[in-house]
Amino acid sequence: MTEEVAIIGVGYTAASPVTPEVSYREMIYEAAVKAYQDAHVKPKDIKSFVCLSEDFHEGTSIFDEYVPDQLGAVLKPVHTVTGDGIHGLIEATMHIQTGLMDVVAVEAHSKASNILTPFHIMAFATDPVYNQPLKMHPYYIAGLEMNRFLLETGNTREHCAMVVQKNRQNALDNPVAAYGAQVAPDDVLQSRPLFAPLSKLDTSLHADGAVVMVLASAKRARELSDHPIWVKGIGWCSDSPSLENRDWAQAVYARLAGDAAYRMAGIRNPREEIDLAEIDDTFSYKELQHMEALRLCREGEAGLLLEEGTADLDGDLPINPSGGTLGTGFLYEASGLYRVLELVLQLRGEAGKRQLAHVNTGLAFSWRGIPTTSGAAIVVSNN
Amino acid sequence: MGILEKVADNRETKAWYGDIPVQHLYTAGVAGERFLSEIRDNGKILGTLCEKCNFVYVPPMIYCERCFARLTEWVPVSHKGVVESFTVGYIDMDGKPLPEPRVMAVINLDGATSSLVHFLEEIEPDDITFGMEVEAVFRPKGERKGSILDISHFRPVG
Structure with missing residues (x-):
């Protein structure tokens, strides 16, 4: 890799078949709080946020507009990739490699238990x-x-x-x-x-859960983390x-x-x-x-x-x-x-x-x- | 824990029902129009040939997804072909049991490189084999609508 990048923080909720007690936002919030603590960062340290979602799974059109608040990303660069979470990690890695951002967060979640017609959507x-x-x-x-x-x-x-x-x-x-x-x-x-x-x-059977990961440039990773994963x-x-x-x-x-x-x-x-x-x-x-x-x-x-x-x-x-x-x-x-x-x-x-x-x-x-x-x-x- | 308090009483959990108001038209396009019309009007299956890739697209496309060339050569393919794969379906879209198991197959028509996915009928699931010869069964002319379902299913040859 031209510019080294590391995963310096992970936050997650345990996967669960149903989660009637929390909204998707609260699940993401929980994962984000844990990830930022794990990475020793605050939202203000994070220069860009990459999310993953698909409107039909969320039941909201233009769902990508609904992600900044629970991540501490309001008034920050944020965008959504329609793909799997690893596509998001790849995106974050490239953000850092541009040299424009030194700390980037990636978020993906599932509130599968709220999707009442999952196979109709899949067939669609x-x-x-x-x-x-x-x-x-x-x-x-x-x-x-x-x-x-x-x-x-x-x-x-x-x-x-x-x-x-x-x-x-x-x-x-x-x-x-x-x-x-x-x-x-x-x-x-x-x-x-x-x-x-x-x-x-x-x-496999569906489950609900959220994961947030924090990635950083080599310099920031060494400053912030005792155990960066490169x-x-x-x-x-x-x-x-x-x-x-x-x-x-x-x-x-x-x-x-x-x-x-x-x-x-x-x-x-x-x-x-x-x-x-x-x-x-x-x-x-x-x-x-x-x-x-x-x-x-x-x-x-x-x-x-x-x-x-x-x-x-x-x-x-x-x-x-x-x-x-x-x-x-x-x-x-x-x-x-x-x-x-x-x-x-x-x-x-x-x-x-x-x-x-x-x-x-x-x-x-x-x-x-x-x-x-x-x-x-x-x-x-x-x- | 990221959140100080969570709803811990099942009787207090709330959710709102919603549905998505979506209606669509899908344009068959230049290639799709000709493909579906030919099935409807003449009971013939057409593909497009990419000479460079030696690839016959069925359903046809006006470009080659491999070399990106524009395709202009239309070729008829057979309504007979071979079973490349098959599966016996037992559930409907909601996961409920189908009244009768339904067999679906990947069928490579003679003269085509692509393979159609369609129903395979008039045979017991246990008797289906890879590579077996099958043929398209067209709906009666008056019932055809210019849809892939103008081929009602495939069945063993002979």
Whole structure:
């Protein structure tokens, strides 16, 4: 990276299936207060604010106007990116690299429990002329992709079930995660089919929560923080938006986003140089697909890594020690920030019962969800 | 804790119902207009060819998303093709069980590079295989509206 940038503060609420007691603003406020305290900054020290949201998820048009107050960003440079939280971290990193801003905050949240028609909104994101007339629950897209991915790679439904078992087990040790559980692979295989081969337990469940992160230039990071987590590489990419022209087996968007981040971080062999990874697992098969696309294993070998326990907490390359999205919950734009949050806690040595030994470099990767082919990657390190 | 006090009594939590008043028109466009009219009027499926990329777009586009060239060459593609992927759907948009499972498939029509996503019917889900040959079933001419649903579904050939 040309100008070094670090994450110097994180603030978050624990993900929860419902949060009737607080508004989205109060959730964000809570995360912001914690993040600013963690970063030893006050709102006046923050030069720019980057938020992530999508009008239809908020129930308000021009929602991006509703973010300054709960962040201490009134009368400050603030704008919204429509993407995942990691897209926001990338944006903040570039703000700092311009030299115009030395401290930048990023915010993403989910008040999913307030969305009464989530799958209508998701279907509304598909092509209005060619796809919407089919009037189907949009998970058909995951069912189609899962089936083709398993066929081409030789990974199996059993491997997908092992992802669910691992991530929901990991979530039991994560106080931030909403869906910790002991799930046997057979439970997954026998759970209700939604869009076969995709079953109910192959899918993540929604949760509410907010995350705020504070990033700073190298100079400010060293002044303010005892444990800065350095941004080493960033990358993001979108495949064709149309269902008709996309790759139905491989996550090409993840391959290219990951490669860009690795190149910037000087990583030649991700399998050896990445100590832990927090990657999108909105659906069980997505973790396997993203592992392969991100070169954490060879194509067709993701399931093998699960079988061998390589991706477990005590394995060589722990994947989603936080519990991932299957264990933490599906938090819309905030999903990626919960992935990065785990990296920050692990690399600081603050991950409690699930703390991994000897971890220095982590990868986070987010996917923007159905029906998109957009992904964002970030490599961070504690040295 | 960021907030001094929170509502701690379930009976006191409040929320307001709202909905979003949105109505739209969607313009099919130059390519979409011709594609949908041809299905409606002649029961034919057209694509556009990018010669440089050797890519036939179905539905057609007037530009190539790969090399960004303007596309002007229209080519008919077959109403038959092969199943690239399929899924058996059990739930409706609200998550409620469908009266009958519904199969959807990714279908690569002969002569096309793109693949259409549509319903696959007239076959038991257990009998579907990757690569099996299927064909488009068009609605009767008088019932066609210039929509992708003028193809009512696909079914196995023969």
